[in-house]
Amino acid sequence: MRDIRAAIKDPDITNLGIVVDADDSAESTWQSVRAALEKTGCANLPTQPEPNGLILQPSSSLPYLQKRIGVWIMPDNQSPRAIEDLFLQLISEENYHLQRAKAVVAELIAEGQNLFSKTSSNKAETHTWLAWQEEPGKSMGLAIKSNWLNTEHPLAARFADWFSRLFDLEG
Structure with a gap:
């Protein structure tokens, strides 16, 4: 702080x-x-x-x-x-790769094979999903710029509105 x-x-x-x-x-x-x-x-x-x-x-x-x-x-x-939870909400629940990423992370945890803490499962899901995209390794920010996510989601709109009001940006 x-x-x-x-x-x-x-x-x-x-x-x-x-x-x-x-x-x-x-x-x-x-x-x-x-x-x-x-x-x-x-x-x-x-x-x-x-x-x-x-x-x-x-x-x-x-x-x-x-x-x-x-x-x-x-x-x-x-x-x-964390921020990864916002990111995951912007991906359609029907997205096959998101479903698989969540399943794989859950399987690793269930089998005791996860190297990450259970509280970091959101980070593991996010970065697994990112790794499975057409351009693996892109950051969350670049994924947003690449239109891989639903930026019209109500939570994205709330964050964008806050950001715009804070920095005096026009819609």
């Missing part, structure tokens, strides 16, 4: 987007981010994560808080887990 405080105090940053994985709990992750924000002088922060992402408008007399600050807790500001 030191990085958050340093970024907030950086005079060259005018808009700051903080995107973190919820891991075990969106609420406890929010409490950590909230504490870091409060240490920099941010006030009147909500007690719970905002479902559509938080955007703080510049409102302080402190010069370094004259910036817009946004917080998004992956995957959806409410659920535990």
Whole structure:
């Protein structure tokens, strides 16, 4: 969280987007981010994560808080887990390769042959699916740019809306 405080105090940053994985709990992750924000002088922060992402408008007399600050807790500001869970939701459930990736990961876990922790099964499913695409090895970001995912999914739309509002982008 030191990085958050340093970024907030950086005079060259005018808009700051903080995107973190919820891991075990969106609420406890929010409490950590909230504490870091409060240490920099941010006030009147909500007690719970905002479902559509938080955007703080510049409102302080402190010069370094004259910036817009946004917080998004992956995957959806409410659920535990990580960015990979958002990514997996953008793939059609009927997608054969996604079904197979999930099945293979589940089989490895059931057989005790997984080298990854069970809590990282989402990461294993994501990267297995990516490895089975026409261009194996692409990152999640490049997969989105390549239109491999449903970017019209409601969760993708919520994230894109938050991002656009934070950085003053036009639709």
